[in-house]
Amino acid sequence: MRVLGIDSATSTASVALVENGQVLAEGLYPPHFCEKATDNPGAKSNHAEIILPLIDSVLRQARIELAYVDGIAVSIGPGSFTGVRIGVSTAKGLAYGAAIPTVGISTLHANAARVSDFDGVLCSLLDARKNEVYAALFRKNGKLLNRITDDVVVPVPKILKVLSAVKVAEPCLFVGDGAMACRALVENLGGPRVNIVAEKEMSSVAMAVARLSEGRFHDNDVPLLRKLTPVYLRRPGCESYGKILSY
Incomplete structure (x- = not known):
């Protein structure tokens, strides 16, 4: 199956189109040739502007229309508060419009799966x-x-x-x-x-998100779209309220 992976929760936004574990196309912002993503202070704030064009670019690279994508997978956090919201809302918007099943993947899990x-x-x-x-x-x-x-x-x-x-x-x-x-x-x-x-x-987080989701789609482990929500672990600008190790 073809899965569109989306990540805007990390400093480098990424999108990947994966079919049965194989990458058909991939896009990143800022690209890997930057020494590190944080060298671009506007990177996170630009995720809202770049994520949809990045998705369009990846689909064009693969010469595949969104209607022929079988599933969407998105990193749901933890990560950048704004970035997580952007990714989840973008994925849900695409899913609603094209009636595509969508799952959320832990950003930390996807990060580890890149290795x-x-x-x-x-x-x-x-x-x-x-x-x-x-x-x-x-x-x-x-x-x-x-x-x-x-x-x-x-x-x-x-x-x-x-x-x-x-x-x-x-x-x-x-x-x-x-x-x-x-x-x-x-x-x-x-x-x-x-x-x-x-x-x-390493490969992109979006690629890992897409690959991790394939088993979920195969097992039909797909939640109702309204239940797809971000995972923050703490409130913006506030004390941590999720699982925290303070010792």
């Missing part, structure tokens, strides 16, 4: 600002990716507490733009078993 050629623990981290990160742990074994912890928001100095859920001896890879905020702590762990993967070495 290939690695077996061990993946610490998926996204920058939540205010010296906090969104975090979740996953264990990868071949093509299998299993969740270890729920999505949480945690102060950067407490990120090592998240790792207490896994064995110290396991290889651990930190992935996502939040990994840079924790670089000093990660480097202090030392040893060859702990590393940070560079953003430019």
Whole structure:
């Protein structure tokens, strides 16, 4: 089946069209050749303006009209508050207009699913600002990716507490733009078993969102569109109200 993956919850907005796991077309903003997405301070604020043209560009690349897309998958957070809302509302608008089934995928799950050629623990981290990160742990074994912890928001100095859920001896890879905020702590762990993967070495979040959704569509695990809602973990400008590790 053909799935249109959409992500605007992270600093690099992305759209990907995937058919049976194979990428037909992909678009990113800002593109991967930027040293890092945060080098463009207007990136997040421009997501509202860029996401629909990005979708149109991807469909044109693949020479496929929206009517011939079988499903839409969107990252539902946690992530940028504005970005999450943009992605979810865009996906729902397209779904309503074209009667396409739509599912939501955790942004942290999709972030972890971008990693290939690695077996061990993946610490998926996204920058939540205010010296906090969104975090979740996953264990990868071949093509299998299993969740270890729920999505949480945690102060950067407490990120090592998240790792207490896994064995110290396991290889651990930190992935996502939040990994840079924790670089000093990660480097202090030392040893060859702990590393940070560079953003430019991975595929887009939208591609991972689309691929993760394929099993959901196959199992008909598709919610009512009105129940597709963002996951924030905290209110904009307020204290965290979702699952938080404060210790």
